[in-house]
Amino acid sequence: MISLRMKIVAVMIGMMILLEGCWDTKDINKQYLPVVMGIGKGSNEKYNIILEIPDAAGKIQFLEKEAKSISKAIDLIRTDSEKSINLVHLRLLLFDYKIAGEGIRDIIDYAVRANDLSIKGMVAIVDGDFDKTMYHVISPTPEISTYDFFNKEAGWTPNQSLLRIWEAYRSQNSYSEDMAIPLLQNGERTMYKFKGTAVMREDRMVGRLNREETFLYNLFKGEYTGGTIEIAENTSVLIKNVKIRHYPRWSAKGPSLRTDITLDVTIAEGPSGKSNMEIEREVRKQLNRNFEKTVKKLELLRSDVLGVGVIYRPQLSEEQLKNWKSEWFPKLEQKINVQVNVINDIFIKNEIQKDKTLIR
Amino acid sequence: MNKFQTIILFFLLHLASIFAIFPERMIASASKGHWMPVAIIFLAELLVLWLYLKAMSKFPEKTVMELCSDSIGKWGAGLIVLPLLVFLFLEVVLLTYYLSSEIRTVLLPETPAYATSAIFVAICFYGAWTGLAAMIRASMGWFILFMPFILFSLLISIGNFNFHYIFPVWDSQFSFLLRPDFYVGTIIFAGFLFLGMTPSHLRIRFGTAAALVGVIFLIALTSVYVPLLIFGQETAIHFQYPMLMASDTVDLEWVVFDWLPSFYVVSSSGLGLIKVAVLLWMFTSMLKQLYLPKAKSRWILAVVCLFLYAASQWIPNIMALDKFLYINACLCLYSTVGFPIIVYLSTLWRRKEVRA
Numbered sequence: 123m124i125s126l127r128m129k130i131v132a133v134m135i136g137m138m139i140l141l142e143g144c145w146d147t148k149d150i151n152k153q154y155l156p157v158v159m160g161i162g163k164g165s166n167e168k169y170n171i172i173l174e175i176p177d178a179a180g181k182i183q184f185l186e187k188e189a190k191s192i193s194k195a196i197d198l199i200r201t202d203s204e205k206s207i208n209l210v211h212l213r214l215l216l217f218d219y220k221i222a223g224e225g226i227r228d229i230i231d232y233a234v235r236a237n238d239l240s241i242k243g244m245v246a247i248v249d250g251d252f253d254k255t256m257y258h259v260i261s262p263t264p265e266i267s268t269y270d271f272f273n274k275e276a277g278w279t280p281n282q283s284l285l286r287i288w289e290a291y292r293s294q295n296s297y298s299e300d301m302a303i304p305l306l307q308n309g310e311r312t313m314y315k316f317k318g319t320a321v322m323r324e325d326r327m328v329g330r331l332n333r334e335e336t337f338l339y340n341l342f343k344g345e346y347t348g349g350t351i352e353i354a355e356n357t358s359v360l361i362k363n364v365k366i367r368h369y370p371r372w373s374a375k376g377p378s379l380r381t382d383i384t385l386d387v388t389i390a391e392g393p394s395g396k397s398n399m400e401i402e403r404e405v406r407k408q409l410n411r412n413f414e415k416t417v418k419k420l421e422l423l424r425s426d427v428l429g430v431g432v433i434y435r436p437q438l439s440e441e442q443l444k445n446w447k448s449e450w451f452p453k454l455e456q457k458i459n460v461q462v463n464v465i466n467d468i469f470i471k472n473e474i475q476k477d478k479t480l481i482r
Numbered sequence: 483m484n485k486f487q488t489i490i491l492f493f494l495l496h497l498a499s500i501f502a503i504f505p506e507r508m509i510a511s512a513s514k515g516h517w518m519p520v521a522i523i524f525l526a527e528l529l530v531l532w533l534y535l536k537a538m539s540k541f542p543e544k545t546v547m548e549l550c551s552d553s554i555g556k557w558g559a560g561l562i563v564l565p566l567l568v569f570l571f572l573e574v575v576l577l578t579y580y581l582s583s584e585i586r587t588v589l590l591p592e593t594p595a596y597a598t599s600a601i602f603v604a605i606c607f608y609g610a611w612t613g614l615a616a617m618i619r620a621s622m623g624w625f626i627l628f629m630p631f632i633l634f635s636l637l638i639s640i641g642n643f644n645f646h647y648i649f650p651v652w653d654s655q656f657s658f659l660l661r662p663d664f665y666v667g668t669i670i671f672a673g674f675l676f677l678g679m680t681p682s683h684l685r686i687r688f689g690t691a692a693a694l695v696g697v698i699f700l701i702a703l704t705s706v707y708v709p710l711l712i713f714g715q716e717t718a719i720h721f722q723y724p725m726l727m728a729s730d731t732v733d734l735e736w737v738v739f740d741w742l743p744s745f746y747v748v749s750s751s752g753l754g755l756i757k758v759a760v761l762l763w764m765f766t767s768m769l770k771q772l773y774l775p776k777a778k779s780r781w782i783l784a785v786v787c788l789f790l791y792a793a794s795q796w797i798p799n800i801m802a803l804d805k806f807l808y809i810n811a812c813l814c815l816y817s818t819v820g821f822p823i824i825v826y827l828s829t830l831w832r833r834k835e836v837r838a
Contacts, residue, residue, distance in 0.1 A: 135608070139601055146592035210741070237587055240741070242733045275735060288713070288731045295717040435649040440514055443650070 148206050154185070155211045158268050160248070160256040161229060162218035164188035170218075171195035172256045173207070174268065182259055192232050209238045213269045215245050215287065218252040219327075222303070227294055227325035234291045241288040244272050247327070249305040249317045258308035271314055272304075280340040280349040280361075281333050283319040294325045297443045298431025302339060305330065321425045324447075329423040335416045338409075341383065342366070342428050342458075350390065353404045357396065359387040362465060368433050376453030379430055384461040385409075402462045413458040426451050484618075488677075488684045489694060491621035491760070495673030496698045497632065498757035501750040502580055503807070504670050505705040505725055509718050511664035515653035516706050516715075519664050523671075524699040526819065528692060531674055534822035535688045537829040538678055542685065546678035546825055547771045553828040560772050566675075566821055569813035570765040571790075573672055574758050576806055578602055578794040581754040584723065588747045599794045602755070607787040609759025610766065611780065614676065617760055618684060624756055631749040636704055638742060639728045643711040665811040670702070671818035676760055678825070679767065722800070762786065 160172035167188040173196075175183045185203055189195035200207050215233060217226060226245075233239050248255045270276035272284050283304045293301035302319045309315040319331040319339065331339060337349060344366055352358040363386040371378045385405070392401055420427060424447075431438075431446045442450065511519050541549055550559035582599040590598065609617055658664045677686070709724035712731055721727045729742045766783045774782060797803055 135601075135604060138604070142593055142597055142601055143590060145590060145594070145597060237591055241727065241730050273735075286731070286733075288727070292713050292717045295720065296714055297716055298714075432644065432646045435646045438650070440650055 148208075153206045153208045154183070154203060155208055156185075157211055158214045158216060159209075159212055160216045160218075160252065161192065161221060162248075162252045162256075163220050167195075169195055169221075171199065172253075173199060174256070184257060192229065193236075209236065210240065212239055213243045214272070215243060216256065216306070217245070217247045217303075219247060219249055222247045222320060222322075222327040225325045226290075230287065230290045230294060230325070233287045239287075241286070241291070243287045244269075245285045245287055245290050246272075246304045246306050247320050248307065249320075250307040255306065255308040255314070258313065260309075260311065260313055268313060274347075280346050281337050282316050283331075283336050283339060293322075296431075298426070298435060298438075298446050299429040300324070300425045300427045300447075302331070302336075302427040303327075304336075321420065321423050321427055323423065323425040328425055329419070331416070331419075334412065335419070338413055338416050339427065342381070342413075351387070351405060351409070353401065353408055356391055356393045357389075357401060357404070358391050359401065359405055359462075359464070360390045362386045362388055370434050370437060372434075372437055376455075377430075377434055377450055378455040379433065379457070381456070381458045382461065383409075383458060384463065386463050386465050388465055398464045398466075402464055405462045406460050409460040409462075410458070413460065417456045417458065421452075421454070421456070424452060430454060430456065484684050485686055485690075487618045487622050488680060488686055489690060490625045491618050491756075492673060492677065492686070492691065493694055493698065494621055494624055494628075494753060495676070495757050495760060496670055496695075497701065498753035499670040499673065500698070500702050500705045501632070501725070501746070501753050502577065502584070504667055504702065505709065506721070506723065507663045507667045508702075508706045509709065509715070509724055511661045511667065512653060512658040513715060514650040516710060517651070517703060518653055518656070519658045519667065520699070520703055520706055523664075523667055524695060524702070526668075527671055527674070528695055530671070530819050530822045531691055531695065532688055533826040534674065534678060535686075535691060537822070537826040538685065539687075540829050542682045547768060549825060549829060549832075551772070553832040556772070562821070562824055563768055563772055565813055566817040567765060567768055569810065569817040570672075570761050570768075571786075572806060572810045572813065573669060574606075574761050574765065574790055575793040575797070576803060576810060577754055577758055577761075578606075578790060579797045579803055581751050581758075582794065583800070584726075584747060585751055587723075588726065588743050596795060599791060602751075602758075603787055603791045603794070605755055606758040606762055607783065609756065610762040610783055610787075614679065614760070614763050614767075615681065615684075617756065617763065618680070621756065624752065628749050628752045631745050631752075635725070635729050635742070635746040635749055636701070636708065638745075639708060639712055639732050642728075642731050643708075644714075645711060647711050647714045648707070662808050662811060665815060666807045668811060668814050668818060669807075671814065672761065673757070675818065675821075676764055679764060762790070 154173070154175045156173035156175045158174035160174070162170040162172065164170035165188070168190050169192055170186065170188045171192060172184060172186045175185065177183060185199045187195045187198040189198055196207060215229070217229070221229070233243070234241055272278055272282065278284065283302050285301055285303050290301050290303070293299050301322045303322060305317040305320050306314045307317050316333065318333055319336045320327045321329040321331060340346065341349065341364065344364065346361045346364045349361040350358050351361065365384040367382045369380040369382070371380070387405065389398065389401055426447060431451065434446070435443065438446065508516055508519055537549065538546070544552070547559065547563070550562060554562070578599055582595060582602050585598050586593060586595065609620075674691070705725055709718045709721065709728045712728050713724070718724050726743045726746045729746050732739070732742055762783070766779055766786055770777060770779045770782055797806070
C-alpha cells in the first residue's frame with residue numbers, strides 16, 4: 123500500500139521535474155525566430171549582421187546591427203527589438219563576398235560553438251550587392267523559401283552546390299579536404315539566383331566554379347539526381363544513375379588518381395537522325411573535356427574541394443595525411459574517364475532503324 | 483526470469499558510460515586506430531570480470547564485503563575498500579555534474595545548475611532508497627523505455643557517414659597507452675562491480691556476462707566510430723559531446739526530429755540516472771557494512787546525497803571536471819582491476835586455510 127505521504131511526495135517531485143523546463147522561459151509569441159542570418163562587412167565595425175524573420179502573415183521582417191563580433195551584434199539587435207530573439211530555427215548563413223575573401227573560420231567556429239544554433243544549417247556566399255540580396259523580397263513569400271532553395275526534398279538540383287555548417291567546420295579542420303560554398307544573388311522573380319560555387323582554400327575564397335563546373339563537382343561527389351547534360355542544340359540527356367570508381371595510385375612522383383565515372387542516361391531530347399551511339403560519344407567527349415578543364419583549374423587554385431585527400435586516406439600514414447594539402451596535393455595527377463551508357467526508359471524506339479519518311 | 487533482469491541492469495550500466503564520457507575520451511586518447519584502445523579496455527574487462535565472478539562463485543551465498551572481511555579481517559577489508567569508496571563517490575559526483583551540465587547545454591539553457599542537479603540527485607536518491615533488488619526489477623522498464631531512443635540516436639546519422647575516415651586504422655606505437663584519457667575510459671568498468679553485491683539467486687555466470695560484454699563492445703565501438711566517420715578524427719577531437727554533434731548533423735523535415743540532440747540527451751540522462759542510483763546504493767551499503775554498522779542505511783543515504791549535491795555544486799567548470807576525472811582514473815583502475823584481483827586472491831587464500 124502506498125501511503126498518502128508517499129503519494130504527496132511523488133506529486134511534488136513530478137511538479138518539480140515539470141517546472142524545471144519552464145525556468146525563465148519565454149512564450150513563443152514573444153520571440154523572433156530568424157531563419158536567415160546575413161553576415162556582411164560593417165561600415166564602421168567588423169561585422170554587419172542582418173536577421174531575416176518570417177512572420178505568420180507571410181511577411182519578412184529585417185533586423186540589422188553592426189558590431190565587432192556576431193554575438194554582440196545579435197545582442198544589440200535584441201536590445202532594440204520588441205521581442206526576444208532565438209536562433210534555434212536559423213537555417214542559412216549568408217556571407218558577404220568580401221568576408222569570404224578574408225576568411226570565415228571564426229564565423230564557422232562561432233556557429234558550431236553556439237548552443238542554440240543547429241549545425242545542420244547551410245552556408246552560402248552572396249555574390250554581388252549584399253544589402254540588395256539580403257533585403258530582396260518576393261511576394262507572396264512562402265515562409266521558408268530561403269531554406270527550400272537548398273533543400274534536397276524541395277528545390278535543390280545538381281547544378282547547385284550545398285554546404286552545411288558542420289561540413290564547413292569539418293573541412294576547415296580537415297587535413298584532407300577543402301570546402302566549396304554556393305554563390306547566390308537575389309533573383310528577379312525568385313528569391314535567389316544561383317551564380318556558381320566559391321572554391322575555398324582552408325577558410326578563404328580563392329576562386330569560383332561556374333554552373334556547369336558545379337555540376338561536374340556534384341557528379342564527382344555522387345550527387346546527380348535529376349541532372350541534365352546538354353550537348354548541342356536540341357540534344358540533351360538525363361542522368362539516371364552514376365557509378366563512380368576511384369583508382370588511387372602512389373608512385374615515386376606522388377599520388378595519381380584515376381576515376382571512372384559510368385553514367386546511365388536516357389536521351390531526353392535528340393534531333394532525328396542522330397543515333398544513340400553518336401549522342402553517347404558526344405556526351406563522353408564533352409564531359410571528359412570539361413572534367414579535364416575543371417580539374418586543372420582546381421589544381422591551379424590548390425584547393426582540394428573534390429576531397430581527393432579523403433579518397434587517399436586508406437593509403438596515407440598520419441604524417442603524410444598532415445602534409446596532404448601542402449605537400450602531396452600539388453603533386454597530384456588526376457584523370458577522369460567518363461563512360462556513357464544510354465538506357466532507353468522512354469516511349470520512342472532507337473531512331474536508327476527507321477526509314478526517313480518525312481518530306482521537307 | 484530474475485537473472486534476466488540482472489543481465490539487463492549490467493547492460494544498462496555499461497551503456498550509461500557509453501552515452502557519457504566514454505566515446506569522447508576514446509576519441510581523445512588516440513589519433514588513429516581508435517578500435518585498439520576500445521578493444522583493449524574490453525579485453526581487460528573480460529579478464530577482470532572472469533576473476534571477479536570466479537571468486538564470487540566459490541561462495542555463492544556471500545557478498546564481496548563479507549568475503550573480504552572473512553578472509554582478511556574487518557580492518558583489512560576496511561583498508562582495501564576505502565579507495566573503492568572514494569572512487570564510487572567521486573564517480574557519482576562527476577557523473578552528476580557531467581549530466582546536469584549536458585542537460586543545461588542542450589535542453590534547458592536558462593535553468594541554473596542547482597535546479598537541474600537537485601532533480602537529478604532527488605531521483606537518484608529515490609532509486610537508491612528502494613534498494614538494489616528494486617532497481618534490478620526497474621531496469622526492465624528502463625530498457626523498454628530507453629532502448630528505442632538509444633538505438634535511434636546511435637544510428638540516425640548513418641546517412642552522413644564517410645567510411646574513408648576510418649583510416650589510418652593501425653597504431654603501431656600504442657601511443658594511446660600514454661594518454662590519461664585512455665585511462666579515464668576505464669570508468670566503463672564500474673558497471674560490473676554491482677554483481678558482487680546482488681543476492682545469490684540473481685548472480686549471472688561468466689559465459690552470459692562475456693556474451694554481454696561482447697554486445698556492449700560492439701555498441702561502444704559504434705559510439706566511438708559514429709562521430710569519427712562523420713567528422714573525421716581531426717574535427718571530432720574538438721567536440722565536448724561528439725555523439726550529440728553527430729546526431730545534430732541529420733536534417734529531417736519532420737518537426738519532431740527538428741532537434742535530434744534531445745533524443746541523445748534523454749537517453750544519456752536516463753541511463754545516467756540508473757547508474758548513479760546503483761552506485762549510490764553500493765556506496766551506502768559498503769559504508770554501512772564496514773564502517774557504520776549501527777547507523778540506519780537510509781540516513782546514511784540521505785547524508786551521502788546531501789554531500790553529493792553539495793559536491794556537484796562545488797565543481798566550478800568543465801576544466802575542473804577534467805582534472806577530477808584524471809584523478810578518478812587512478813582510483814578507478816584500483817577499484818575495477820586491483821580490487822577484483824584482491825578478492826580473487828583472498829578467496830584462494832581462504833580456501834587453502836579451510837583445507838588445512
